[in-house]
Amino acid sequence: MTPRTILAVLALAAAPTLVGAQAPVAPPATPAAVPALKPDQQAALHCSAVFARIAHERAAGGAAAAALPDLGTRGREYFVRISARIIDDTGAGRPQISALFAGALADVDRTLMNARDPAPVLNAALAPCRTLLDLEVPQGRPETSPAG
Incomplete structure (x- = not known):
């Protein structure tokens, strides 16, 4: 991963609007x-x-939060690694990755729009994603750092 890619991904991962404490937009x-x-x-x-929306629901602390897993830093690390890989594979920059992620988040939000309780919907969406998360960021394995 190039230094430019690492910086772009870290800046993107730190963007508060991606998983911020506000309602979906x-x-x-x-x-x-x-x-x-x-x-x-x-x-x-x-x-x-899906991981970002789960983090948002957990941070909001509503009734649904208790039924959702705490993905913690693994979910963020997954996003960083996937974003870096897409940047490396496609040559896309931060604006393009942000737009792609915003579109994916809007798709998840459309699925949740009519749900009385988001937890079952998010848990169902999470099921196939757990395998990808475990392959990319295995539990108990240290995450990457900006220096490494």
């Missing part, structure tokens, strides 16, 4: 030249959005 306008993703990249980005 419409995605920003899509920048030009957003790369077309392969199916595995789309699935990985979708899982990042």
Whole structure:
């Protein structure tokens, strides 16, 4: 991973609007030249959005929070690694990755829109994503650091 990629991913991961404490919002306008993703990249980005929405629900502390797993730093690390891989594979920059992620998050939010209780919907969406999370960021294995 190049230093430029690491910096772009860290800046993107630190962006508070991606998993911030506010209600879901419409995605920003899509920048030009957003790369077309392969199916595995789309699935990985979708899982990042599921993890982000779970983190949001847990942070909100509502009744649904108790029924959702605490993905902690593993979910964030997954997002960082997947974003870096997409940047490396496609040559996309931060604006393009942000637009792709916002679109994936909007897809998850549309699924949740009519749910009385988001926990069962998110847990169902999480089921296939757990495998990807475990493969990318195994439990008990140290996460990457900016220096390494």
